[in-house]
Amino acid sequence: MASRGNRVVVPEAKEGLNRFKMETARELGVQFSDYNGNLTSRECGSVGGAMVKKMVEEYERNL
Template identity: 40%
Template sequence: MSRRTLVPEAMGKLQKFKMEVANDMALDNIYSRNVYMGDVPSKEVNKMKNSGNVGGEMVRRMVEAAEKNMVDKI
């Protein structure tokens, strides 16, 4: 599967959507690289470890929006 954006004009909006989803999942301000994390509680570390779920949640929300759009057009 390709990671390219099918509609290049949507790139900025997709990035914003990703940040909104991460914020909703309480993952917005805890992911940083090359920073000492020894004092970060394990609860927060698990959130970072599961941050890959952001993409899955984005897809779930997009499918839900598309389904609602189809129902509205009927």
């Protein structure tokens, strides 16, 4: 079975998610750029984890 990878389900959301990622990285002091091969897994993971945390908090506020 072939893997689908990270396909974009809602193309209009891609730009917004990229802005959100860069904003979160900046808040954490992680220097994201077009190439992130020089970053550690911990740095990249901290950005993804913080993004999820923010999204969950926003969802809970809107309940």
